[in-house]
Amino acid sequence: MLRSHTCGELRISDVSKEVTLSGWVQRIRDKGGIIWLDIRDRYGLTQLIFEEGKTPDELIALVRTLGREFVIQATGTVTERQAKNDKMPTGEIEIWVSKIEILNPAKLPPFMIEDETDGGDELRLKYRYLDLRRTPVRNNLMLRHQVSKETRKFLDNQDFIEVETPVLIKSTPEGARDFVVPSRMNPGEFYALPQSPQTFKQLLMVSGFDRYYQIVKCFRDEDLRADRQPEFTQIDCEMSFVKQEDILNMFEGLIKHLFKAVKNIDLDTVPRMTYTDAMQLYGSDKPDIRFGMQFVELNDLVQNKGFGVFDAAELIVGINATGAAEYTRKQIDELTEWVKRPQIGAKGLVYIRYNADGTLKSSVDKFYTEEQLKAIAERFDAKPGDLMFLISGEVDKARKQLNELRLEIGSRLGLRNPDDYKVLWVLDFPLLEYGEEEKRWFAMHHPFTSPKPEDIELLATDPGKVRANAYDMVINGTEVGGGSVRIFQKPLQQRMFEILGFSDDEAKAQFGFLMDAFEFGAPPHAGIAFGFDRLCSLFGGADSIRDFIAFPKNNSGRDIMIDSPSPIAQIQLDELAIAVNKK
Amino acid sequence: MLRSHTCGELRISDVSKEVTLSGWVQRIRDKGGIIWLDIRDRYGLTQLIFEEGKTPDELIALVRTLGREFVIQATGTVTERQAKNDKMPTGEIEIWVSKIEILNPAKLPPFMIEDETDGGDELRLKYRYLDLRRTPVRNNLMLRHQVSKETRKFLDNQDFIEVETPVLIKSTPEGARDFVVPSRMNPGEFYALPQSPQTFKQLLMVSGFDRYYQIVKCFRDEDLRADRQPEFTQIDCEMSFVKQEDILNMFEGLIKHLFKAVKNIDLDTVPRMTYTDAMQLYGSDKPDIRFGMQFVELNDLVQNKGFGVFDAAELIVGINATGAAEYTRKQIDELTEWVKRPQIGAKGLVYIRYNADGTLKSSVDKFYTEEQLKAIAERFDAKPGDLMFLISGEVDKARKQLNELRLEIGSRLGLRNPDDYKVLWVLDFPLLEYGEEEKRWFAMHHPFTSPKPEDIELLATDPGKVRANAYDMVINGTEVGGGSVRIFQKPLQQRMFEILGFSDDEAKAQFGFLMDAFEFGAPPHAGIAFGFDRLCSLFGGADSIRDFIAFPKNNSGRDIMIDSPSPIAQIQLDELAIAVNKK
Numbered sequence A, B: 001m002l003r004s005h006t007c008g009e010l011r012i013s014d015v016s017k018e019v020t021l022s023g024w025v026q027r028i029r030d031k032g033g034i035i036w037l038d039i040r041d042r043y044g045l046t047q048l049i050f051e052e053g054k055t056p057d058e059l060i061a062l063v064r065t066l067g068r069e070f071v072i073q074a075t076g077t078v079t080e081r082q083a084k085n086d087k088m089p090t091g092e093i094e095i096w097v098s099k100i101e102i103l104n105p106a107k108l109p110p111f112m113i114e115d116e117t118d119g120g121d122e123l124r125l126k127y128r129y130l131d132l133r134r135t136p137v138r139n140n141l142m143l144r145h146q147v148s149k150e151t152r153k154f155l156d157n158q159d160f161i162e163v164e165t166p167v168l169i170k171s172t173p174e175g176a177r178d179f180v181v182p183s184r185m186n187p188g189e190f191y192a193l194p195q196s197p198q199t200f201k202q203l204l205m206v207s208g209f210d211r212y213y214q215i216v217k218c219f220r221d222e223d224l225r226a227d228r229q230p231e232f233t234q235i236d237c238e239m240s241f242v243k244q245e246d247i248l249n250m251f252e253g254l255i256k257h258l259f260k261a262v263k264n265i266d267l268d269t270v271p272r273m274t275y276t277d278a279m280q281l282y283g284s285d286k287p288d289i290r291f292g293m294q295f296v297e298l299n300d301l302v303q304n305k306g307f308g309v310f311d312a313a314e315l316i317v318g319i320n321a322t323g324a325a326e327y328t329r330k331q332i333d334e335l336t337e338w339v340k341r342p343q344i345g346a347k348g349l350v351y352i353r354y355n356a357d358g359t360l361k362s363s364v365d366k367f368y369t370e371e372q373l374k375a376i377a378e379r380f381d382a383k384p385g386d387l388m389f390l391i392s393g394e395v396d397k398a399r400k401q402l403n404e405l406r407l408e409i410g411s412r413l414g415l416r417n418p419d420d421y422k423v424l425w426v427l428d429f430p431l432l433e434y435g436e437e438e439k440r441w442f443a444m445h446h447p448f449t450s451p452k453p454e455d456i457e458l459l460a461t462d463p464g465k466v467r468a469n470a471y472d473m474v475i476n477g478t479e480v481g482g483g484s485v486r487i488f489q490k491p492l493q494q495r496m497f498e499i500l501g502f503s504d505d506e507a508k509a510q511f512g513f514l515m516d517a518f519e520f521g522a523p524p525h526a527g528i529a530f531g532f533d534r535l536c537s538l539f540g541g542a543d544s545i546r547d548f549i550a551f552p553k554n555n556s557g558r559d560i561m562i563d564s565p566s567p568i569a570q571i572q573l574d575e576l577a578i579a580v581n582k583k
Helices: A057-063 A121-126 A135-157 A198-206 A244-263 A275-282 A329-340 A370-379 A395-412 A490-499 A504-518 A532-539 A570-576 B057-063 B121-126 B135-157 B198-206 B244-263 B275-282 B329-340 B370-380 B395-412 B490-499 B504-518 B532-539 B570-576
Strands: A018-030 A034-041 A044-051 A071-080 A093-104 A180-182 A190-192 A211-219 A231-240 A272-274 A315-321 A350-354 A360-362 A387-393 A423-427 A432-435 A440-443 A470-475 A478-485 A525-531 A578-580 B018-030 B034-041 B044-051 B071-080 B093-104 B180-182 B190-192 B211-219 B231-240 B272-274 B315-321 B350-354 B360-362 B387-393 B423-427 B432-435 B440-443 B470-475 B478-485 B525-531 B578-580
Touching (some): A034 A057, A135 A211, A135 A532, A135 B135, A180 B180, A231 A244, A231 A532, A244 A423, A244 A478, A244 A525, A244 A532, A275 A395, A329 A387, A329 A395, A350 A370, A490 A504, B018 B044, B018 B093, B044 B057, B135 B211, B198 B211, B198 B525, B231 B244, B231 B532, B244 B470, B244 B532, B350 B370, B370 B387, B470 B525, B490 B504, B525 B532
Parallel strands (some): B272 B423
Antiparallel strands (some): A180 A190, A231 A525, A350 A387, B018 B034, B018 B071, B315 B387, B350 B360, B350 B387, B432 B440, B470 B478
């Protein structure tokens, strides 16, 4: 080893030891007679000291040639510091250096290697290897390692077996777009990269593996939104001979274990909410329940009182921002503009302020009496000092808009503290959703999700009403995992494919192997998958997953550090029997 | 849960408990009055019992409709068996069943789900999910899980951090062929799948991660030999501030840990051999040292004695098959034919038999006196009862041919027991090898491997003589891992690219990011990667890696279960801006 100790481990008890450290020059303070140099590695910082007179002149001269981020090896004696620094673990000692070797010089980095950097996003991505040198970014990746370690520990203890499923699989038309890989050995044919190991984990259940997991890369060729990556990581799990309740209990156990091990938080029993309630009370299938402000529906109280907008609306629904009556007219106008932006799309925003003196003031005063407003306030359970907001329109749109407003106000009122964690199960998702454009039914989850047995009759009469045995885990308003009880019998699976518009031939060509497998003794099974990148970012208290991925791609799917994707050689194209279309 | 217990856990202490088991029908013995049914899951087998008179008639009738591999749920009472079976852990008990539910019927499998199956390779691959049901195949995958678990345990304890590197990277011309992935968002451009995370792990060292590992899928688009897979798994590792010796010690530690944890074998210190010695003594850079039969060179003893074949040869080299003098003329002829096959390519095989009576008999008796043969035998350290084989020709070819012969004879003499493990480090590989066809130097390992400092001068004068700080771990004649100390300074890396025939522009376009990184403070670093599939197959005592991979591809790179690769839709091609070439 090019060191006897790391830069994070020397203590007062090591005084007078002869040691060798290797690492990077973090900073140099040259006070004329005395030079201090902080040397850094993954494990910490240690202070080196040099003093004119005591330190040989050549060594002093050498130290004065060093710059930030030079890689050096330093040998010397551990000494007690005169001015101790209780903010760093090695702060009681320093090294009186007798020898320095420059292992590698360094150019000046294009941005500061400090906790707070001056580098912009693109610059930091281009020099990702330098950005990863910064302690907060490295800590994110160490957190990620810890989360994966604890995940494996928990699942191993529960008799799960990690099985690697293939990366070169088959393209299927259902779901998002596949990345494909041309096969040289089979010209004109392509592999696809998995969007998830769904069918393989189901086959493992058919094989009797009983409990499977995998922390696995998955791929989706989507138009990237701000916080999506073309490759991402899942904790993928499946169990046999279980009911939905068993899955919920097992993975509530996992999330409790992770919170305890990673954050030292004892999580309460995870509450459960049906999809229907989530939509009605929060306008979202992933409600943030760190704060209340549940939706209150007002049609019966506010319609037919002469306010045309409400009269024409399918739904009038509101929230009560507790204690927000202090909001100025300007703030309310701002919020009104905010919900009217095209991203939200509300036509307007009605407010009712419950003044401290008990009077009520609203933007629709001319349509409603004080008494009528009181009745509304009562339904909100509002108190003096509160501020109610009402949105109206078509049911789905009004709820969606009010959900956005609720989250925005929650943020503005400081009710969405990232260190406060609220976990929730959302249950009983619809099995199908209708594609207005395509004029056909789509699987809300995927085609292998089982309908609730008691709803199977509705498949023939009212498919949109069929509930699935499907569940999502939501933390602080973010979906971190989801899964379902699976179909495991061929006739029901065939029926699902029919409903989804697959011809018999299509179903057979795409998923014949799975339906064959169901005929050879498939056990009842169910599973779940967690978004691992997202889970890590939540544990790290961050909004973006990007800083929890070592080498992320930018929003155009490019790795700008290695400059990929890139053109390939004609000979490669020829061997693969493909050509690039002319523009 | 659809069970109260697994099929492997009930014991005599559970007698009289009411239990519910779920699993597969393994076999049914219907002896008229009494029916025994073995129910199977991942955890074991349990015997169910039904008896006419005691068991309700409808239940007996139902049981008689069951077939092999039906999935059933059985409820009943644990009872002590009359005839105990000490070969199965549950052999002391059986279940008197009161209720059976058929969870899923099963067609007759296309091959027997037994330890020894009647299914051929292709059939087993097509119905892989049934093959995985067989205990030996499932045990292989459970072994694999155990090896990965123990690998992580060891490396975690040594402060290694697992970091996921990207799967969508950039195509580089050096090395094997890349699989590529067309980018829809960047038309005409392609990602490549990694052949290894080499450059990324080096960048992580530049980032200061200090100790990195990853159990990671890698990809090579090669013409598949019998035991290659287009996707395979590596244990990939890298360390900073280390010398070669540190790597050897660390990963000797890993392999010892794995042998202890997985096989309960205490491994001795791993011996080391230089590449030069390995080639000279075994004709291979991955010698099987479970047995001796080291090569003996004989030029000085056998040349210029009138045997033209030997006189014309660059090298005459032999092995002594201890105790093989009993080999018949027919067996020797067979071996002669064996080495003359085109796969081996020897022109002939000379033998010298040391008879039990002390006389010597050879196929070249007419050229050599008894005394001369004795001198040869002495050099082999041969004893009466031994049989020596000599091969001659060009140095490299003769060694290669004799290596094959040595392994074959080792096998025939039963000296290659898969349960006997001999681990070896092979060191000091050449840095470069000359491509006669391409008329240029190639990196023997890869372009990032460091030459030995003392050999750097030879780069200018005699590149073929330059030794690398590169090392392989060999177990029982199979290379299971390899790595090197890396170049970490830009000038040397540039020089390597020059020697390998990269123009400045090419080097910059392909690896500019790495050379840039070396300028911002790159630490000395080194690493290694193990072939995880191969390691598992060795621990499993098997020759083929295929049965240690859940869903392997066949020798044409096809997954015949899911029928992939396969054509994709025209709309997919259009979106990706590519076309399939007409044949």
